[in-house]
Amino acid sequence: MLVFPNAKLNLGLYVTEQRPDGFRNLESVFVPLPWCDALEVLQAPATALTLSGIPIPGEAATNLCWRAYELLKADFDLPAVQMHLHKAVPIGAGLGGGSGDAAFALRALRELFDLPLTTGQLQQYARRLGSDCAFFVENKPVFAYEKGDIFAPITLDLTGVACQVVYPNLHISTAEAYARVGTRPPRHDLRQSLAQPMATWRDTVTNDFEDALTPHYPVLADIKAALYAAGATYASLSGSGSAVYGLFPDSELPPLTWSSEYQVWSGPL
Numbered sequence: 633m634l635v636f637p638n639a640k641l642n643l644g645l646y647v648t649e650q651r652p653d654g655f656r657n658l659e660s661v662f663v664p665l666p667w668c669d670a671l672e673v674l675q676a677p678a679t680a681l682t683l684s685g686i687p688i689p690g691e692a693a694t695n696l697c698w699r700a701y702e703l704l705k706a707d708f709d710l711p712a713v714q715m716h717l718h719k720a721v722p723i724g725a726g727l728g729g730g731s732g733d734a735a736f737a738l739r740a741l742r743e744l745f746d747l748p749l750t751t752g753q754l755q756q757y758a759r760r761l762g763s764d765c766a767f768f769v770e771n772k773p774v775f776a777y778e779k780g781d782i783f784a785p786i787t788l789d790l791t792g793v794a795c796q797v798v799y800p801n802l803h804i805s806t807a808e809a810y811a812r813v814g815t816r817p818p819r820h821d822l823r824q825s826l827a828q829p830m831a832t833w834r835d836t837v838t839n840d841f842e843d844a845l846t847p848h849y850p851v852l853a854d855i856k857a858a859l860y861a862a863g864a865t866y867a868s869l870s871g872s873g874s875a876v877y878g879l880f881p882d883s884e885l886p887p888l889t890w891s892s893e894y895q896v897w898s899g900p901l
């Protein structure tokens with residue numbers, strides 16, 4: 633079975649409270665971003681994971697695809713599988729690339745072996761692999777809260793919106809980003825703000841990580857300014873960075889030229 637785990641973007645992100653379990657409560661809107669890895673899962677005589685594309689730090693057994701398999705194997709009599717992951721989504725980018733791989737591995741294993749798991753049950757497994765992993769089970773725009781793993785529906789019309797995502801070859805780990813950010817009450821009602829015309833989002837749809845990280849990584853502000861200068865209606869850091877994206881509602885992407893060291897994805901949302 634061949635699947636294409638996509639990434640995500642955050643439209644606004646408020647880090648609101650410290651939790652007793654050490655995590656933070658947040659509020660954000662997650663939307664699927666069609667920048668994809670490729671993952672093949674086949675029944676095989678012995679379990680193995682092979683990798684290509686962007687190098688992923690750590691042993692195969694720490695890879696989120698492997699951990700997804702181990703998680704289900706603990707509860708179901710799964711046969712051995714051969715998995716191959718081709719990595720294209722940058723890591724440490726705030727694009728949830730690893731989380732997407734994990735959730736798509738869970739989904740592929742459920743389908744391949746006909747596991748009797750509801751969407752809610754699969755989301756519970758996904759939550760054990762990472763806070764934003766459960767989002768990729770349904771993979772549709774949601775308002776996310778608590779650890780970013782509880783969802784409420786949101787209506788968001790992004791038809792005709794073109795997007796450019798710029799990864800400045802800068803790995804910011806999620807743990808580092810959370811260590812640098814404080815907590816504060818939400819600055820706006822995100823769902824209300826996103827219901828207004830996109831031209832108003834610049835002032836109301838903000839990401840707390842952007843304020844916390846930009847003083848340490850000025851390149852983030854430079855990319856955002858370049859996207860606005862090129863005509864973006866809205867631009868922001870995604871998640872805990874370091875990818876910055878611009879939205880262009882008339883489907884027209886600007887002829888922007890970025891450093892050859894950057895990775896850039898452009899297309900409709």
Ligand SMILES: C[C@@](CO)(OP(=O)(O)O)[C@H](O)COP(=O)(O)OP(=O)(O)OC[C@H]1O[C@@H](n2ccc(N)nc2=O)[C@H](O)[C@@H]1O
Nearest residue numbers: 655656726727728762763764779780806807810871872873
């Ligand atoms: C910031 C967000 C926003 O969408 O995404 P990314 O930018 O990483 O894609 C998420 O909260 C990232 O979720 P995820 O990447 O799954 O994080 P996890 O593996 O669960 O946690 C990594 C570390 O981040 C911190 N963490 C994570 C989530 C949360 N709600 N509070 C936290 O404090 C903890 O220090 C934790 O040890």
Ligand SMILES: Nc1ncnc2c1ncn2[C@@H]1O[C@H](COP(=O)(O)OP(=O)(O)O)[C@@H](O)[C@H]1O
Nearest residue numbers: 689695696723724725726727728729730731733
């Ligand atoms: N399949 C995978 N793809 C990407 N990162 C993975 C994967 N498996 C484990 N990881 C680990 O997860 C971390 C990054 O996850 P990722 O979701 O890409 O981060 P971010 O959302 O911040 O860009 C890295 O420490 C990486 O080693």
